[in-house]
Amino acid sequence: MFIRKAALSDLDAIAAVEAACFPKAEAADREAFKNRLMTYPDHFWLLEDDGRIIAFVNGMVSDKSVLCDEMYENASMHNEYGDWQMIFGVDTIPEYQRQGCAEKLIREVIEDAKKQGRLGVVLTCKEKLLHYYEKFGFMNEGVSDSVHGGAVWYDMRLKLK
Template structure:
């Protein structure tokens, strides 16, 4: 297993995996991923198996904003390469590869990179059923998010370095 950064050549596969992992109202579109990959491809962490197949990935952007907002999902120009906070938009693992520690492995790499890049911490939102998973990794639950992304209920989760 190896973790690498994304390229525009990953666009189709990442879009397909995202559609497998999130309901249509929440999943990033190919157009959205294209914008992100054009502006911040180094903010996609991809885990490949021994055959070179993408099995898990995490993506997000850096910003000085303290809170992850819905606008960040759609506007890649809000990315600030030197931002204080690493935002995470999605943690994806192909269903047949879940429960093997792959998402945690990628997240720990994101945390390591964010810390090494001098960020103050990492922020994500998740559904209530995933609060314990992210808590196990060290994220603190800050309560309900103001996000209405995909008409779902989200919780703010944060790690401060």
């Protein structure tokens, strides 16, 4: 298994992984991924096994310190020189879950954010995953304003500085 950055040629595989990982109401569609890949491919980490994409993490960089729903659909909000690395999704196909794939990717994202001088990493998650992200040092900042997919989300932040 190895980690690499995404390219537009990965679009169909990425969309398929997303569809396998999230309910339709929460999943990004192919067009959203296309816009993300065209705007910030260096903030799209893929984990491959024998040439197959089995997991990925993606998200824009922003000066805004809170992840807002508009960011999911509006790739133009990306600011390469922003202070905060956002994480929009942590996807691992079902047959590879609970094998450390997501952890490898999250640690890579954190390391890249440190190297790039970001203030930190921001994500939202459901209550059942709070403990998972806390093990990386993310702090729960409470219930998010997000209404993405009709779910209840929690704002999580990992400060790097």
